[in-house]
Amino acid sequence: MAKNTTTLETLQTIKDGVLAEQAKEDNIRILVGMGTCGISAGAREVMAALKAELAQKPDVDNVQIIPCGCAGMCTYEPIVEVLEPGKKRVTYVHVTPDTASEIMYKHIFGGDPVVKYTINGEFKTLSEQNFYTKQKRVVLKNCGEINPEDINEYISRDGYQGLAKALLEMTPEEVIDVMKESGLRGRGGGGFPTGVKWSFAAPNKADQKYIICNADEGDPGAFMDRSVLEGDPHAILEAMAIGGYAIGATKGFIYVRAEYPVAVQRLQTAIHQAREMGLLGKNVLGSKFDFDIDIRLGAGAFVCGEETALIASIEGKRGMSRNKPPFPANHGLWGKPTCINNVETLANVPQIILNGADWFRGFGTAKSPGTKVFALGGKINQTGLVEVPMGITLREVIYDIGEGIPNGKKFKAVQTGGPSGGCITEENLEIPIDFDNLVAIGSMMGSGGMIVMDEDNCMVDIARFFLDFTVDESCGKCVPCREGTKRLHEILDRITSGEGEEADLQMLQDLAENIKLTSLCGLGQTAPNPVLSTLKHFHDEYEAHVIDKKCPALVCKPLLTFEIKDDCRGCTLCSRMCPVRAISGETKQQHVIDQTKCTKCGTCLTVCKFGSIVKY
Amino acid sequence: MAVKKVNVTINGIEVQVPEDYTVLLAAREAGIDIPTLCYLKDINEVAACRLCVCEAEVNGRPMRNLPTACVLKVEDGMVVRTDTERVRKAVKMNLELLLANHNRECLSCDRNQTCELQKLCHEMGVESTRFEGEMRSLCYDDLSPSIVRDSSKCVLCGRCVSACDKLQNIAVLEFVNRGVNTKVAPGFGYSIRDTDCIYCGQCINMCPVAAIKEKTHIPQVWAAIQDPKKHVVVQTAPAVRAALGEEFGVKMGKAVTGKMVSALKRLGFDKVFDTNFSADLTIMEEGYDFINRVKNNGTLPMITSCSPGWIRYCEEFYPEFIPNLSTCKSPQQMFGAVAKSYYAKKAGIKPKDIVCVSIMPCTAKKAECARPEMQVDGHRDVDYVLTTRELARMIREARIIFDKLPESDPDPILGEGSGAGVIFGATGGVMEAALRTVADVLTGKDLKDIDYKAIRGIENFKQASVKLPIGGKNVEVKVGVVSSIRAAEQVLNQIEEGKLDLHFLEVMACPGGCVHGGGQPHVSAKDRIDQEVRSERAKVLYSEDKRLPHRKSHENEEIKALYEEYFKEPNSPISHKYLHTKYAEHFIYMPDVTDRV
Amino acid sequence: MANECNVKNESCIKPDDPRFKELKAYIDSVRDQQGISIMVLQEAQRLFGYVPLEVQKWISLELWDYSVGELYGITTFYSQFNLTKQGKHKISVCLGTACYVKGAQAIVEALEQYLNIEVGGISEDEMFSLEATRCLGCCSLAPVMMIDDDVYAKLYDTKQIPEILSKYYLESELEDEMESEVGA
Known part of the structure; x- marks a missing residue:
C-alpha cells in the first residue's frame, strides 16, 4: 500500500521546483506535438531525430525534449516548438526528421532560429494565427503545453490544486453548489447541468457509488476528448476525484474507446503516477477520502456513448440502452447510484473549483457559460480543434477561425452534433452558439463535431451517410430505432438512386418524427435529425431528386448525365477507357455517349484531356 | 405493510393505485388497456417495442417525447393520456415497422389467433405496412427433436431471451449482432440441437408470435x-x-x-x-x-x-x-x-x-x-x-x-x-x-x-x-x-x-x-x-x-x-x-x- | 433450409494451445472484479488475433456466469471482435464525416475492387482484411486509411492504392526469402 504523505505543501514544492527549473536562463524546452494527429503525420520520427541530435552532445544539459498533446492545429503537424525564458516562442511546422536535425543544429545549439520552417516563413507562433486569436483555452489549456506523461508538469500548472481545495476546504455540498453556480453543462451532447446531475446522485444512500468518465467519443468527426486525454490526462483524474468526493463515490471508471491507444496508454501512466503520489487511493491528501480509478476499454459501439448503454458495457454486457427513468443517479452501474460525465465536461471541473463559479461564468453566455471545443473539419481552410467561448457566432468560427471555404467554393451548410445533429444554413450563421440556440435551429451541440460543407456536397447524400451510420450503430433494441432508421435509409437510398417519388418526402418526414418521438434512448431520439434538418432547409434539393431526378450537387451518380460537348476532338481516349463501351465515334469525329449503357462511372470525364465532357 | 397510494388521472379517469405501480398497471385499474408486445410482467420489462407509449404530465409539466407505460412509474398527480391522435399514430407506425420485417403468412401460421402481434394489429386497425423493404435474413432451425425456431416471425421483443436467462439462467438464446441485423439465436449459428438448450420450452411459452414453437408430431x-x-x-x-x-x-x-x-x-x-x-x-x-x-x-x-x-x-x-x-x-x-x-x-x-x-x-x-x-x-x-x-x-x-x-x-x-x-x-x-x-x-x-x-x-x-x-x-x-x-x-x-x-x-x-x-x-x-x-x-x-x-x-x-x-x-x-x-x-x-x- | 450464419469455425486453435494458459493467468488477475467478460474477450483477441468458438467455449467454462450464447452475443455486438481469422495486415478506411465528405467512399470501393473482397472480408491470399471504421481522429488529414499502425493521409487519388499495397506484398516476399534462407 502506498504510504500517503502527499500534502498541499508537497504540491506547492513540486510546482515551485518545476517552475524554477523552467525559468532558468539557459533552459530550453522543445515541445513536440505527439497527439494521434501529430504521430500520424510523422512526429515519432521527428522526435527520434531530435533526440539523436541531442545525444550527439552529451555535454548539453539544459535542453529538454518534451512530448506534448495536440495544439489543435492539425494541418501544421508535425509541430515542434522551442521555449526559452525571456524569448519569443518559436513554432516550427511540417517538421521532418531532416528539418528537425537542422533546427537542432542551427537553433538549439547555434542559437539561431530557422525562420523558413516557421508558419509561412514569417516567424509567427501558433497563437498569432487567426486560428487562435478568437479562441479561449480552458479545457485545452495544457494541451500542447505540458508533457502529459509527467505529473509534475501538470502540478506546475496548478494541477491537483482544485482537488486539494475541494477535499481540504470544502464540504461535498459546497462542491456541488459551486458546480451548480458555475452553470457548467454537460459537453457530451445533452447539455444537462453538471452540478444538478451530481446533486441527484449525492443524496442517494448506498454502500457503493460510482463516477464514470465517458470517453467513448464516437461522433464521426469529433476528437476533442481524445485530445484532452492525450494532452492532459491528469485533469480528468483530478476532476473525477472531485466529482467522487462531491457525490460520495469512491470508485471511478474511465470508459475509453479502444481505438485511442495513445490516450489509453497516457491515462494508464497518469493513473499510475497519481497512485504513486497518493493522489488516488486511500486517504487522498490526508482528507480521509478514498478514491481510485479503473479504465475500461470500449469495444467498438457508438451507442455506448449513451449513459445506460455505457453502463451495460462496463457491466460486461451487450451495450444496449435501457429506459430512463430510473436514471443512473439512482440506479446505475450494478444498480448503484452513478454519475456519468463526459471528458470535456470534467476537464472544466478542477479549474471551476479552483477559480470559482464567477470566473467560469466570465466566459460564454448566461445560459451556457464557459467554452466549447469544436472539431472543425470538412470543406474549410483551417481544420483542427478550436476552443471558443459560448456565444460566438458560427460565422466567426467558420470564417475568422477556419478562414472560410477552400477553392473559392460556396458555403452550403455546417453540420454540428454528428449523427445526432443537423445542418445549419447560411441564414443562421449569425446565431450565437450555445446549447439552446442550436436545438432551436434543429441541430444540437453534440460532442462538438463541426463539419463544413460546400456546394459540392449533396444534402440528401449527407443525410443518407448519417443514417448509414445510425442504422449500423443502433443497438437494435427498440422498434423505431432498429426498424425505423433502416426504412429511413431505404427511402433515402431510393431518392439518391433516382427511384424516389414525391410521396416519399412526406413518408420520410412522418417516419423521422415518429422515431424521434418514440425511440428508447438518445441515439434513436436524435437519429432522424440529419433527415429532418435537411428536409427543412434543403427541401428543394430533395424535390430535385424526386421530381426532376437530378442531383444539383452532382454527387448522386444514378442521377447524373454525362455528355460529350461538340468541341470533342475525337481522340478516342474516352471510348477506349469506357468500361462498358458506351462511347462511340470515329477518330477525329465527335463522340457520343449511349445513355442507356452509361453507368455514370465518370471515367471519361477524368481521362478527357480537353475538358470536352460535362456532367450535369 | 400498507403500500402508499397515489392518485393518477388516465384519459380523464382518476384512479388511486399503489405508488409502485407502472402506468400500464394503473391504466388497467382504470379499465384502459395499453398495447404491449415485449412486456412480460416481472420477466421482460424492457420498453423495447414502444407500443405502450403515452403522453404524460408530472406536476403540470409534460414529459419529453412519448414515455412507455410499461416501465413508467406512477407519481401522485400524474396525468396520462393514451387516447390522443399523437399516441395512436405513433403506436400504429411502430406496428407498421414491425410488420415490415415480419413474415405475414398469418393464415397458415401456428399462432394464428393466439398471436399477440396479430391481435394488436387487428385491434389498432393496422392492416398493412407502408415500409416494405429488405427483411431480416432467414433462419429456420428444425434440427432439434423438440424446438423449431423461425426467425422470419421474430419481433425481437426479447421475451424468450429473458425466459432463458432470467427464469432458467441458461441463456442459450441471446441477441446476436446489432442494429437492424439483430436477431435472436444461439451462438455461432449452431442449431439449438447442438447447444446447451435443455428443451424446456419456456421460450415458446413466452413468445408472442410463432418465432419459436414445438417440433410437431401431429x-x-x-x-x-x-x-x-x-x-x-x-x-x-x-x-x-x-x-x-x-x-x-x-x-x-x-x-x-x-x-x-x-x-x-x-x-x-x-x-x-x-x-x-x-x-x-x-x-x-x-x-x-x-x-x-x-x-x-x-x-x-x-x-x-x-x-x-x-x-x-x-x-x-x-x-x-x-x-x-x-x-x-x-x-x-x-x-x-x-x-x-x-x-x-x-x-x-x-x-x-x-x-x-x-x-x-x-x-x-x-x-x-x-x-x-x-x-x-x-x-x-x-x-x-x-x-x-x-x-x-x-x-x-x-x-x-x-x-x-x-x-x-x-x-x-x-x-x-x-x-x-x-x-x-x-x-x-x-x-x-x-x-x-x-x-x-x-x-x-x-x-x-x-x-x-x-x-x-x-x-x-x-x-x-x-x-x-x-x-x-x-x-x-x-x-x-x-x-x-x-x-x-x-x-x-x-x-x-x-x-x-x-x-x-x-x-x-x-x-x-x-x-x-x-x-x-x-x-x-x-x-x-x-x-x-x-x-x-x-x-x-x-x-x-x-x-x-x-x-x-x-x-x-x-x-x-x-x-x-x-x-x-x-x-x-x-x-x-x-x-x-x-x-x-x-x-x-x-x-x-x-x-x- | 435458409443458411444465413455460415460462421467459419475452422480454426487451428487446440485446447492445449499455450495461449490458454496466458489467458487463464489474465482471468485470475481480474477475477475479483465485476463484469469482466468484455475485458477477457479483449485479452483473448489480443492473444489469438480473433475469438472463435473454441476460445469462447473455453472462456464460458472459465467464467461460469457467461454462456457461449451470451459471449457470442457480446462479440457480435461490438465491432472490435473478430470471429474469423484476420488478414496479415489490417486495412481500416476511415468513414468519419470529415473523410466521407472528402471522398473516403472511393477509397473503400477501390480497395474492394483491387483486393476482390468486401468490407469485413479477408483477401484470398490472407494478406489483407478490409474494414471501414469510425473516425480515426485524423480529420485534418482526410481522407485517410490505416494499414496496421501506418496512416495514409490525403488519399484524394485512389490510383495510389495499388502502389501502397504493393509495399506490403514486397515486404512479405522479403520476409519469406529471409525465412527460406534461414531455413537453408
Whole structure:
C-alpha cells in the first residue's frame, strides 16, 4: 500500500521546483506535438531525430525534449516548438526528421532560429494565427503545453490544486453548489447541468457509488476528448476525484474507446503516477477520502456513448440502452447510484473549483457559460480543434477561425452534433452558439463535431451517410430505432438512386418524427435529425431528386448525365477507357455517349484531356 | 405493510393505485388497456417495442417525447393520456415497422389467433405496412427433436431471451449482432440441437408470435391412427388436464379430464390411458430406490429424474450429480415400456404393432423419447409426443366441439391413477407423492395425514423434514423441492459447497413444474398480469387429488396388479430392465458439428 | 433450409494451445472484479488475433456466469471482435464525416475492387482484411486509411492504392526469402 504523505505543501514544492527549473536562463524546452494527429503525420520520427541530435552532445544539459498533446492545429503537424525564458516562442511546422536535425543544429545549439520552417516563413507562433486569436483555452489549456506523461508538469500548472481545495476546504455540498453556480453543462451532447446531475446522485444512500468518465467519443468527426486525454490526462483524474468526493463515490471508471491507444496508454501512466503520489487511493491528501480509478476499454459501439448503454458495457454486457427513468443517479452501474460525465465536461471541473463559479461564468453566455471545443473539419481552410467561448457566432468560427471555404467554393451548410445533429444554413450563421440556440435551429451541440460543407456536397447524400451510420450503430433494441432508421435509409437510398417519388418526402418526414418521438434512448431520439434538418432547409434539393431526378450537387451518380460537348476532338481516349463501351465515334469525329449503357462511372470525364465532357 | 397510494388521472379517469405501480398497471385499474408486445410482467420489462407509449404530465409539466407505460412509474398527480391522435399514430407506425420485417403468412401460421402481434394489429386497425423493404435474413432451425425456431416471425421483443436467462439462467438464446441485423439465436449459428438448450420450452411459452414453437408430431400421429395394422395407445400427463380447457375457452383453473379422455377416444386412439398410472409406478420404483439409498448409505441426496429438461441440464453442467439422479425412467418412458411389454402381453398384441403416443405439457419430452437408450428389446418406449397445444390442434382439426363432449374414464389396465400420481404435474407433487408412499412403507402404517403443504406452492425452492423410522432409528429426512433451472443451479451449488444438507430433492426444469411446462397452452402477456398461471393450474391437480378414491401410489389397484403379475417387486431385475435408465455427461457446441442453421 | 450464419469455425486453435494458459493467468488477475467478460474477450483477441468458438467455449467454462450464447452475443455486438481469422495486415478506411465528405467512399470501393473482397472480408491470399471504421481522429488529414499502425493521409487519388499495397506484398516476399534462407 502506498504510504500517503502527499500534502498541499508537497504540491506547492513540486510546482515551485518545476517552475524554477523552467525559468532558468539557459533552459530550453522543445515541445513536440505527439497527439494521434501529430504521430500520424510523422512526429515519432521527428522526435527520434531530435533526440539523436541531442545525444550527439552529451555535454548539453539544459535542453529538454518534451512530448506534448495536440495544439489543435492539425494541418501544421508535425509541430515542434522551442521555449526559452525571456524569448519569443518559436513554432516550427511540417517538421521532418531532416528539418528537425537542422533546427537542432542551427537553433538549439547555434542559437539561431530557422525562420523558413516557421508558419509561412514569417516567424509567427501558433497563437498569432487567426486560428487562435478568437479562441479561449480552458479545457485545452495544457494541451500542447505540458508533457502529459509527467505529473509534475501538470502540478506546475496548478494541477491537483482544485482537488486539494475541494477535499481540504470544502464540504461535498459546497462542491456541488459551486458546480451548480458555475452553470457548467454537460459537453457530451445533452447539455444537462453538471452540478444538478451530481446533486441527484449525492443524496442517494448506498454502500457503493460510482463516477464514470465517458470517453467513448464516437461522433464521426469529433476528437476533442481524445485530445484532452492525450494532452492532459491528469485533469480528468483530478476532476473525477472531485466529482467522487462531491457525490460520495469512491470508485471511478474511465470508459475509453479502444481505438485511442495513445490516450489509453497516457491515462494508464497518469493513473499510475497519481497512485504513486497518493493522489488516488486511500486517504487522498490526508482528507480521509478514498478514491481510485479503473479504465475500461470500449469495444467498438457508438451507442455506448449513451449513459445506460455505457453502463451495460462496463457491466460486461451487450451495450444496449435501457429506459430512463430510473436514471443512473439512482440506479446505475450494478444498480448503484452513478454519475456519468463526459471528458470535456470534467476537464472544466478542477479549474471551476479552483477559480470559482464567477470566473467560469466570465466566459460564454448566461445560459451556457464557459467554452466549447469544436472539431472543425470538412470543406474549410483551417481544420483542427478550436476552443471558443459560448456565444460566438458560427460565422466567426467558420470564417475568422477556419478562414472560410477552400477553392473559392460556396458555403452550403455546417453540420454540428454528428449523427445526432443537423445542418445549419447560411441564414443562421449569425446565431450565437450555445446549447439552446442550436436545438432551436434543429441541430444540437453534440460532442462538438463541426463539419463544413460546400456546394459540392449533396444534402440528401449527407443525410443518407448519417443514417448509414445510425442504422449500423443502433443497438437494435427498440422498434423505431432498429426498424425505423433502416426504412429511413431505404427511402433515402431510393431518392439518391433516382427511384424516389414525391410521396416519399412526406413518408420520410412522418417516419423521422415518429422515431424521434418514440425511440428508447438518445441515439434513436436524435437519429432522424440529419433527415429532418435537411428536409427543412434543403427541401428543394430533395424535390430535385424526386421530381426532376437530378442531383444539383452532382454527387448522386444514378442521377447524373454525362455528355460529350461538340468541341470533342475525337481522340478516342474516352471510348477506349469506357468500361462498358458506351462511347462511340470515329477518330477525329465527335463522340457520343449511349445513355442507356452509361453507368455514370465518370471515367471519361477524368481521362478527357480537353475538358470536352460535362456532367450535369 | 400498507403500500402508499397515489392518485393518477388516465384519459380523464382518476384512479388511486399503489405508488409502485407502472402506468400500464394503473391504466388497467382504470379499465384502459395499453398495447404491449415485449412486456412480460416481472420477466421482460424492457420498453423495447414502444407500443405502450403515452403522453404524460408530472406536476403540470409534460414529459419529453412519448414515455412507455410499461416501465413508467406512477407519481401522485400524474396525468396520462393514451387516447390522443399523437399516441395512436405513433403506436400504429411502430406496428407498421414491425410488420415490415415480419413474415405475414398469418393464415397458415401456428399462432394464428393466439398471436399477440396479430391481435394488436387487428385491434389498432393496422392492416398493412407502408415500409416494405429488405427483411431480416432467414433462419429456420428444425434440427432439434423438440424446438423449431423461425426467425422470419421474430419481433425481437426479447421475451424468450429473458425466459432463458432470467427464469432458467441458461441463456442459450441471446441477441446476436446489432442494429437492424439483430436477431435472436444461439451462438455461432449452431442449431439449438447442438447447444446447451435443455428443451424446456419456456421460450415458446413466452413468445408472442410463432418465432419459436414445438417440433410437431401431429402428422405422424394421424398416420398411426389411420394405419389399421397399428394399435395406438395414448397416455396423458397429469398437467395436461389442468390446462387443455384453456384452448377451448374454458376458464383457467378448471379440470377437463373427462372431456379430454372422450376427445382422445373420438380422435381414434385405440386405448386411452393415463400417465398418472405410470407416475404411481415411478413412485414405487423411486420410493424404493430412495429407501435403499438411505438404508445402505447410497449417494444422497437422491434427485428425481422425471423432468427431462432437468436431466439434460444435469448432464451438461453438473455431471458430478449424475450418481445422485434416481435411475428411474420418467413416468412417460415407464408408461411406454409397460405398454409394450405388460400391456402387450395382456392384450395379446405384438409390441411392434403398438404405437405409443403421449400427450405432454412439455417440449423436452419429445427429446426424451428420442434418446437412444429409451427402448427395450428394440421397441421404443414412446413413439410420439404431442404437447397440450398440439392435442388441442388435433381436436380442432377433427371438428370436435369440446364443450359438448361427454365425460369418460380412461381405459383399464394402464388407466388408473392415484391422487399421488395426479399431483406430479405441480412443483412439489413428486416429492409429496413419494413421501406418502415412503412414509407408509417405513412406518408400516396407513398414514392419514398426507397433505405435505410445506412443499406445495409456487416458490422456487421449498424444504421440509419428516421424521421416519429407518434402520431402527428415527431419522429426520430432509427433503427439498426446486423448480426452474435458475433455482436448481443455486440449490446444487449450495449442496456442493456443503451449505445445504438434503436426503431427497425434487427438481423440475420449469418454474412451477409441469403445469407451466413449455408445451402448455399459450397465455398472453396481458392474461399473465391478472392471473398466476402456475398456481391456478396447480389448484386443479390438488382438487383432483382430493376427489380420487386412492391418494397413494401403492394403493393403486392397477399398480398392485402390475407388480403381482409382472414386475414382482419394485427394483426387481425385470423392473430394472424396463423401468430404469442411465445418464452420461453431455457435450455442447462441439466443433465438428457441420450442419448449422 | 435458409443458411444465413455460415460462421467459419475452422480454426487451428487446440485446447492445449499455450495461449490458454496466458489467458487463464489474465482471468485470475481480474477475477475479483465485476463484469469482466468484455475485458477477457479483449485479452483473448489480443492473444489469438480473433475469438472463435473454441476460445469462447473455453472462456464460458472459465467464467461460469457467461454462456457461449451470451459471449457470442457480446462479440457480435461490438465491432472490435473478430470471429474469423484476420488478414496479415489490417486495412481500416476511415468513414468519419470529415473523410466521407472528402471522398473516403472511393477509397473503400477501390480497395474492394483491387483486393476482390468486401468490407469485413479477408483477401484470398490472407494478406489483407478490409474494414471501414469510425473516425480515426485524423480529420485534418482526410481522407485517410490505416494499414496496421501506418496512416495514409490525403488519399484524394485512389490510383495510389495499388502502389501502397504493393509495399506490403514486397515486404512479405522479403520476409519469406529471409525465412527460406534461414531455413537453408
